[in-house]
Amino acid sequence: MQATKFAIPEIIFGRGSIIHVAQCAKRLGAKRVLLISDTGVERSGWVERVMDILRENSVEWVYFNEVNSNPRDYQVYEGFEVYTEAKADVIIAIGGGSPIDAAKGIAILAGNGGRINDYEGANRVMRPLPPMVYLPTTAGSGSDMSQFCIITDVARQLKMSIISRSLVPNISIIDPLILLTKSQELIIASAVDAFSHAVESYVSRIASPFTTHQALLAINLIIPNLMRAVEDRSIEALEQLSIASTAAGMSFSNAGLGAAHALAHSLGGMFDVLHGLVHPVLLPEIMRFNTPACPEKMGTIGRCIIGDRKCPDEVAALEGIERLQEFFTELAVPVRLRDILPDQSSFERLAGAAVGDACNLTNPRTAGKDDFLAICERAW
């Protein structure tokens, strides 16, 4: 067995744990923090809340919110300018994957300088980053756990994967109460993303006992809790989704992802679609594609979904996938590629970009361009 690694940030978990944000920042040496978020989080009032806490603890801040979903390279430069001008130290981000990934990009430039695409790929960050404290507002992206940072290169129309252990934040504060203010769509998209993280990292080529455990925990928590969370916004269910998302984050940060995310990144680079909503479309087809390569693990996933059943692994796997598709349909999210793309003309480029994506590397079954084309066609 090859040597593996399991690295995660310090995690503060619990209802109301947002209150610790200022102390955490101070402990990391904050005098003036760069606070990053987006207008969506602002509207829900959580940015104001963080500012209040900072103020109460006499921590100065500068605020940056020019972040889209799928953060762009130029937004990273803008944020870096704010950071430098303010002579900020610690970086705090509150939000979904986008503000946190933008924060990571800004942190790279703050510690290393240069252009953000200098760091595309794995382990190209050579100097330390400013301390980072992240508060995820969606139970899904796992960016607050991971060593990944996805930034859209506007000129090349693709999502760059930047991978570095230095991107793992110092502290991640997970407060399930924040999820209470999320829209239904966002809760679903995040949970599906987290589910996809769990599934892909579970079957990853570099999965380890420490990641598979977390992945299965996430898979087992998401299916039963997602419906409840959507229907009555039960805080218990939301809390379980937070745990699931965090566990999935721990898993994929260390084990990597797979073909579904490779294709999702190429889709996100070309079309500005919400990352979480791509997975109900892609994940079942990718799982079908991967089953021959890892029937045992896919069977385990299947049994998580359909319950323990005495049957061959492949059968359990396929039945699980069927059930998963039904589940996605019940959530009333797009489940066919034709629901989110105008036509099939982009398939060639999508497939080409997906082959080169870093996530494709850990997919249990080698996926070439033709495989991606076939997957797209089946998902149409």
Place this chain on the structure above:
Amino acid sequence: MATELQPSLEDLIGIEHCKLGFFKELRQKLKELKASNKESEQRRQEIAAILDGITDIMMVLSEDLRIISVNHVFHRLLGVKNPVGRFCYDIFRGERHPCPECPAHHSFLTNTVCRETAIFTIGERNRQFEMVASPIQNPDKTQRRILIFKRDVTMEKEYQAKFYQAEKMATIGLLAAGVAHEVNNPLTSISGFAEGIKRRLSKIENKDVAGLEDIEDYAATILKECRRCQGIVQALLTFSRPKSSPFSPLDLNVVVGDTLKLLQHNILRIKDREINLRLDLCESLPLIYGDESQLKQVMLNLLINARDAVEEAGGEGSITIRTMKAGKDMVQLAVEDTGCGIPQENMGKLFEPFFTTKNVGRGSGIGLSTCYGIVKEHCGEIIVCSQVGNGSHFVVKLPVNPEQQREQPV
């Protein structure tokens, strides 16, 4: 590029990569800073040592000629307590405005290296300085500065003057030797024929020839003048090509005594009055090596000159002869008179052959030049101080051991 960006599974696991901490960075920075600090400190010391090794006055001036910094030579030579911030011209000249010939000023205007020599009075002594002003290239052009070196060239200029003198003497010496040699032959003929005429005259003694006495008289005069000329020629040859007869240990006091014995009655008298002669001889004078007769000639020449100077001044006056030690390796003979003195414009020509201020018939003008040649041959030095109306002061310095002096040229 694409393949280079493509990570491997190992990259994703990243066993060798961990979250980089600021502590490590800080420690590295500290280490680097310490190392570079040490290095720059060493460099600073080296540069300081180099600067300390500079023996010229060094100053950095601002555009309005205020002193920004100076080196230790400045402090040593000028002894000004807080020069920084004061005007350069104030310190060196006590002026309120920049000096017109200031090289720093030119350097600022032209942005080139400028040189100039000037005389400054430092500690009541006039000293000649060679100045070099060079603009300091500053990356930010806001504040221009000038670096000035001032080298004290007083001694050099003195040596240079002596060198020119020696050069001139050598050339003139060669010329004189040539002339003397050429004149010697016809002189011998004239003298021979004059002797012949004298002999012939004696044979026709009893014959009554008109004007015979006159002719005898003429011949005697010719012979007398010939002898005089021969003496001059001989002296010239001595001056230019002194015979290097073997030197022997000598007591300078004995040379003085012998010379005086020879001359006292004849020369040191003016209109039947003896000149007031003072002797101040050092009793424990080390022996020197030299040619006794040549040194006597020097002594003689100096005495004659002193006597003439006293006479010129009216006859009332004195001559003092001193011998003394001069440092560890030299002795000196000084002849001082209270005579007429030598005008400044003649000082440079004193040792040139045929230069004389005496009346025709009194001096040939080769006395001092002969002295110069002899003293030179003895590896010594002859120095003159004089003031018109107050008298002159000739000092002959001779080495105790001339051989040693030759090996270590000054």
